Amino acid sequence: MNFKQFISANKKPSILIPQAITVIALISVIIYFATNAQINMGNRGISFGFGFLNQEASFDIAFSLIEFDGSYSYGRAFLVGLLNTVLVSVIGIFFATIIGVIVGVSRLSDNYLIAKAAEWYVEIFRNIPLILQIFFWYFAALRALPSPENAINFYDISYLTIKGWYIPKFIWTNFNIFCYSIIAACISIYFFLKYAKKQREEFGRILPTVTISILILILFPLISFFLLGVSLSFSYPELKQLSATSYTYANGVSIIPELMALALALSMYTATFIAENVRAGVLGVGKGQKEAAASIGLNKGQILKLVVMPQALRIIIPPTTNQYLNLTKNSSLAAAIAYPDMVLVFAKTALMQTGRAIEIISITMLTYLSLSIAISLFMNWYNKKMAIKEK
């Protein structure tokens, strides 16, 4: 439809007038805000623009995945915050999924005690505000850990202290070759699964797909270790005295308590919602499906793999993706306990220093927004792909 057709189709006043009023109202509100903003910024002597992203940030960030100190720019600080957000989200999603699936399956257990325990886990952690859970872990539970010299020792490899959790550092040689081997393994698994599907559909031959996939995933990196010169060694944390009473651990990687508290709270909170999704998904597969599968002679494992799981996943995945998105958005609560995520580094510290409220808040919101839109586009695509194709 081109513009002319559009206009002629909407010529009736009862259609045109309300739209025109809404659009004009919206535009005038925007213009009003924009002029005010311009005047206000003029009064403070700042002009709208994103040039400040290249200026020197001159603040330090406590925890960063890439190199950062005061001499780097605000743009780099934003990147550090973004990476920290991604890090805590990935950790949270990983553990939330594991806990959620276990609890969700437990809720359906025929063991009364297990089912009840899982139910209470969900009821307790779902009904306490996430921010309180974060505060609890950070200010109460993790503060009760011992100081470095009396650390909780895990086989002399890793140490849990009030200052953080010290784990060994991985020292790779030829790490990139290792990564290539993983990628190669994934690609070959993809083709193998395609081949297996063809075999199954055309010749009715069932290959042990899971076993072979795992074998490929182990074999390729092993080859890279023995033949392609990849090697891995560890540098273990060691107790080091800083002053008469102060100790720390050197040579290892330190997981700061902020990250631990945030990851714990996020994964335990989100797990309750995932558990409910899993439960709903498994319950959503009709009893008749299982009985029909059993009556054509599939065994228990086959019923689960070929009949129950594909249908349950169709119910589970869309709301669970939503929960992953919620977890990522909730990771912004990091600002409450000073974990340097995007909101804290950028929307708080950088904003305080530069005073550029409009630019910084817009960038932060746009980042989250584009993430949400990307995920909802993926969801639409997935739903279309997975929708039951009725013949």
Next chain:
Amino acid sequence: MNLSNYRPSKDKISTYLPLGSFLIIISFLDILINTFFNLNITSFLSQKISYFFPLAIGFIGFYLIRIEFSGVKFLDKLNKNINSNNFNALLTLLILFIIIKSILPILNWFFFEANFVGNSKEDCTGNGACWVFVKVWFNRFMYGLYPDVEQWRVNAAFILLFGLVGIAFFVPQKIKKYFLIFLIFVYPFIGIKLLSGGSFGLTYVETAAWGGLSLTFIISAFAILFCFPIGVILALGRRSSLPAIRYISVGFIELWRGVPLITVLFMAAVMFPMFLPDGTFIDKLIRVLIAITLFEAAYMAEVVRGGLQALPKGQYEAAKSLGMGYWRMNALIILPQALKLVIPGIANTLLALVKDTPLIFVVGLMELAGMIGLAKTNPKWLGMAMEGYVFAGLVFWVICYAMSRYSQNLEKKLSTER
């Protein structure tokens, strides 16, 4: 030798049942004595074996009493529920042991070694929780920095609200309408006047002094009141046939739903004043209220849209064929049915709203969690974080659990009605 002869079965119940019960009792005795009297009755065994002894003994005991169709009612029920196979028996034992092992320290911390009397940190001598902290600060936790002598006003506002809601439930349908109109259109102004004062002989209390649990309720109440109509309008806008209105609604809803609440609050606190004419000042609490209301309204809109989409097309057509216009059709035919369909969803959104209120700490307003943060940094009360957050967690849990239970009941009731 044929092992299957020794399998627990009904004809050998008189030997297996007592033997199995005996082993289970021994295993629990071991654990109980170990936890409550700190005495290890299996200390003659090596440490590792002694550690797993109760588990192994209990497991064998459960195996022996797993007799199918025994005829003993209690035993059958037990086997069916917690002892249906080896794996379940193991899980049962593990979970019971964990409960026994953890219940004592928790109870000790909560009650037996906790301190209830006194009025300073020095009175807390036991190893348990220092509930004196909560007792001393209780007033602040409930009312924030609201002046002590004026706190009756907060109480009065809430008693009036709950009284009105309570009466509205019981009065006949005819008068109910007027009660609701009063609640929605008149009460908010009375409430605000009562809380902030400044006239009618009430001293002025600035909003920065409002806080504690009462602020949680104030924000929730106002946000619920306003987000509901805005959400309905947005939902109708998104379903509208007019493209401009539809796109604006979609954009608005997705914008709020796509960002975390904390950035919205930041926006209300630092970015919004830039958009106002120089010199205008809107109270921080009001800015935050607007932000939370718009944020939750977007979620509410999606819930209501679900209800609108679930209605069959015939309802629209029937209303139109009766000659109803757009607004009459929605108000009289569509919305009453659509909203009824999504009552559970609405309840969940409201629950999320209540759980989100503690976030207002980012802009410096202090409700319950914020007041605890303030109290625990008081030099006289350092180290009281655990008590404070456990208390706040309990308070919020009771509120949210009651709400979610109510919505679940509603869901059940409505699903049977249809």
